[in-house]
Amino acid sequence: MLRVCPDAWGQTRCQTGSVQPSPAILIVDDHDGFRTFARGMLEAAGFTVAEAATGAEATEAARAVRPGLVLLDIGLPDFDGFEVARRLATVAGSPAPVVVLTSTREARDYGGQIAASPAAGFLPKDQLSGTALRRFLAQDR
């Protein structure tokens, strides 16, 4: 039973004591402010968090960290999120991570591309929470 309660962020959840073994999460986003904030939020929610700022870094980190879930921003400076999702799906070895695409835009701004990608789904950035990510992980199981 892994319990991660590094600081005040995760008080509520630590108090409940009913934490599932939480997989590592890789946040891929070129926006430093968002990455920092999301890291704090997700660590508070009991996740181990790694970060990447570009598509290239993301595939690198995925190989090293073997995250259970990748929170993948669609707009990246090198490849777009869809391309990164395709690459992550083909990382050899352990089972591919659950990929959740995210953006400040809405899902319909991307037409059918989200459905066509190997990602598990799309989460608007302003609706990010540990609970929402756990829902994706649960779906995958």
Add this chain to the structure above:
Amino acid sequence: MNRWLRAALVAGAIAAVGCFVWSSWPPNSQYAPVEISFAVVGLSFMVAGIAAWQRWPASRLGLLFTIVGYLYLVPYILVNLANPVAWTIGNVTEGISGAALAHLGLAWPTGRLRSRLECGVVVADYVQNIAFNTAATMFWNPAFSGCNASCPANVLLISGGSRSAWNAFNTVEGFVGFLMTGIILTLIVRHWRSARGWSRRAMIPLLWIAAAVGAENILTGNLFHFSALVTYALLPLVLLAGPALFVISTVRARTAGGALGTAIVDLEPGASPGRLRDALARALGDSTLQLAFRRPDGSGYLDTSGQAVDVARPGPGRAVTPIADADGAVLIHDAGLEHEPQLVRLTAAAASMALEHSRLQAEVHAQLEQVRASRARIVEAGDAERRRLERDLHDGAQQRLVTLSLALGMARDRAAGADPELGSLIESASKEAREALTELRELARGIHPAVLTETGLSGAIQALAERSLVATTITAVPDGRFPAAIEATAYFVVSEALANVAKHAGADGAQVTIQRRPGRLVVEVSDDGAGGARPEGGSGLRGLADRVASVGGVLRLDSPPGGGTRLEADIPCP
């Protein structure tokens, strides 16, 4: 032509014909028609002389016509004067107008003899004419024709004359005349054969006339003996062909001048220089005409068939006329045309006009093309700017608002238990942030739809149909990507049309069809509403039409009152 010269020539002609009538008065009943025909022939050469002098001031043709006219009438006048000296001179010079006529034929159409050899032939013809007439006259006693004291005396008569000697000289003169006529006709045929273009055509009437005069000379010469009446009746008829030569050439130049105008008018717009050359050559009847342009690098000239042309040395019998205002373009034509300076000027002016016209046309086309291209660039730059703005909003303010909204959400959760008042305050702040985010998203989408950049036309049209306030079906939309300007134009057509349907049409449903056709993309939005939309109405259709035109397309509106509205954009698409 000098007016004094003209006055003198007119006075001379009147005087000559007057003298002729006076000298032969009262008319001899048997020869009256013949004498009248003499007067007509002489006068016609003199008139042709005045007209030719006027038309070709630089040429000797006018002088030659005039000389033939005088040489024709004066010997008859002299013979009729009943004066021994005059009678003798008249007899000696009787046939000299024939030599002058041969001179005219050899000098046609420029008025100049072509070589020393031909000069020699002409001089020999004059000399043999006078020599044989002089010799024959020396042996002609006027009493041979049955006139005694009433006839003027022959000043040259030697030892009472000799009919047989006179006959002998006349026979020899017949042979020599036959020979000279043959030589002169041969030379004229050679002129015709070596002439090209304009000059060759100018030789043709001369050829016929020379053949007729030659035949007449030979038949009525002293070689054969026809009755005097045949001789006197035939000769004037044939001689009238001389002035006819002038008339024919004048009519031909006039006709060519008129044909030039027609040729230029009939030239289709944007005709190539080759077509212009053909039209000018046809109008002038000069197939050798060349139209040459300076090479772009300035080294020499090329004609319309791409052949290099040496303008400084255009070759024998060729002449160069520059075309005004045509960037050094020149006409290279038969040198014979230079004797029709009016026609050359007219041709050059016609060519100048036609070239100027095509140049202006090309310029206007180029300018129009520039304006089209710059309009397309402006619209594309606008699109790019809008894409950049949308991206900046997305990367900047939207991103920060998302983070802010998330933070407020967490703060609310944590404050909720401890301080409910603070919790509800944070909750309302969080709601404001979420609404700001939604508004900003709408604003960004209005500036430029991210979905268009991200997924292309198909996804973007799908999104438009989903958001539309009127039930919208998409019957066809091609997959794949198109140039950004075309995608944006098609998108804005559908977006604007659906907005109009929602605002004005009162329709139950709308239909969007985008079809790929060879070389174009056809965007069609129709509804089942009230119709009656007008392009000039404030429905943004004017701006939409401009937008479609910026990529070279056309916008059509079909909106009969009560019959729904159909908007179609036909956009060129590679």
